[in-house]
Amino acid sequence: xxxxxxxxxxxxxxxxxxxxxxxxxxxxxxxxxxxxxxxxxxxxxxxxxxxxxxxxxxxxxxxxxxxxxxxxxxxxxxxxxxxxxxxxxxxxxxxxxxxxxxxxxxxxxxxxxxxxxxxxxxxxxxxxxxxxxxxxxxxxxxxxxxxxxxxxxxxxxxxxxxxxxxxxxxxxxxxxxxxxxxxxxxxxxxxxxxxxxxxxxxxxxxxxxxxxxxxxxxxxxxxxxxxxxxxxxxxxxxxxxxxxxxxxxxxxxxxxxxxxxxxxxxxxxxxxxxxxxxxxxxxxxxxxxxxxxxxxxxxxxxxxxxxxxxxxxxxxxxxxxxxxxxxxxxxxxxxxxxxxxxxxxxxxxxxxxxxxxxxxxxxxxxxxxxxx
Numbered sequence: 001x002x003x004x005x006x007x008x009x010x011x012x013x014x015x016x017x018x019x020x021x022x023x024x025x026x027x028x029x030x031x032x033x034x035x036x037x038x039x040x041x042x043x044x045x046x047x048x049x050x051x052x053x054x055x056x057x058x059x060x061x062x063x064x065x066x067x068x069x070x071x072x073x074x075x076x077x078x079x080x081x082x083x084x085x086x087x088x089x090x091x092x093x094x095x096x097x098x099x100x101x102x103x104x105x106x107x108x109x110x111x112x113x114x115x116x117x118x119x120x121x122x123x124x125x126x127x128x129x130x131x132x133x134x135x136x137x138x139x140x141x142x143x144x145x146x147x148x149x150x151x152x153x154x155x156x157x158x159x160x161x162x163x164x165x166x167x168x169x170x171x172x173x174x175x176x177x178x179x180x181x182x183x184x185x186x187x188x189x190x191x192x193x194x195x196x197x198x199x200x201x202x203x204x205x206x207x208x209x210x211x212x213x214x215x216x217x218x219x220x221x222x223x224x225x226x227x228x229x230x231x232x233x234x235x236x237x238x239x240x241x242x243x244x245x246x247x248x249x250x251x252x253x254x255x256x257x258x259x260x261x262x263x264x265x266x267x268x269x270x271x272x273x274x275x276x277x278x279x280x281x282x283x284x285x286x287x288x289x290x291x292x293x294x295x296x297x298x299x300x301x302x303x304x305x306x307x308x309x310x311x312x313x314x315x316x317x318x319x320x321x322x323x324x325x326x327x328x329x330x331x332x333x334x335x336x337x338x339x340x341x342x343x344x345x346x347x348x349x350x351x352x353x354x355x356x357x358x359x360x361x362x363x364x365x366x367x368x369x370x371x372x
Contacts, residue, residue, distance in 0.1 A: 019078050020126070020129050025044075030109065078113075114157065117157060131206060155177075183250060188240075192259075262287075281306045285314060307337045309341065311340075313345045314346045
């Protein structure tokens with residue numbers, strides 16, 4: 001860095017930690033959000049928005065060197081989105097529909113994550129943010145990531161078929177250290193109702209970058225998945241998988257279909273059919289009706305590895321639904337892992353990703369039941 005860059009370096013030193021703290025706060029809120037805890041969450045994250053606002057104001061008042069313009073753009077967009085998310089969450093308690101306002105505020109997380117992610121190739125704190133905690137001190141992984149040419153094509157975050165969230169399109173993450181010499185597991189993660197793949201992708205990027213699997217997050221053709229008409233979204237997902245497998249080396253023995261809420265329900269709808277290619281299913285916070293078993297293929301279900309995650313405090317789909325699914329799948333011969341999380345409401349439990357991946361990427365699943 002040259003001497004004239006020092007003010008910009010100071011701005012970076014303020015923007016990055018303030019933005020990452022705000023992102024951590026939004027992650028925490030996203031995991032623990034519930035009608036009964038909203039006020040407590042608001043109290044817990046109070047003050048994070050002022051840190052981001054102060055750092056952003058100082059950066060915007062600075063005359064950055066022209067060659068650092070792309071860095072400024074990434075960091076200021078990320079800080080703006082993260083600050084808007086925290087501010088929106090703080091205001092949600094006084095909104096006419098507090099939970100709806102809170103969910104809307106949390107959408108800013110994905111915008112901020114996408115904006116700051118390009119800096120992972122250049123700034124160690126950002127790189128570590130996009131790694132699982134155990135991987136942040138992995139020297140071998142750090143060296144592998146540091147050696148990557150940031151101009152390398154066909155890796156990183158991509159949006160296929162339109163901008164992030166385009167209906168019927170999909171978002172994709174291919175680890176920057178991708179090597180076609182080996183076959184890579186594929187995780188297809190489906191968003192909840194009114195969500196989109198462009199946002200839901202960021203629920204799994206950290207793990208994909210750390211462990212080395214390809215991640216695809218499709219967006220439903222309508223406002224949510226075609227639960228009653230699987231022939232609408234089902235073939236589309238199949239075509240997306242074929243498209244990805246045609247360009248990248250995919251391990252056909254490690255194909256995980258997972259989803260949150262309506263995405264979890266659609267995991268059942270698609271995953272139990274006779275011609276389904278996915279080797280593992282992980283429905284999360286999903287609705288389940290015994291009628292689903294009437295459309296399931298008995299030979300397909302027998303021995304099928306299924307990892308069910310549900311919140312004991314889920315106010316949208318009561319945990320009895322998940323217990324019913326566990327019983328029905330087990331009786332049909334599936335290899336079921338059941339996780340009922342005591343403090344989880346109807347939100348995405350990112351802290352369960354590691355356990356799901358240990359199960360998926362490990363040895364062949366065996367029947368088990370666990371409750372926490």
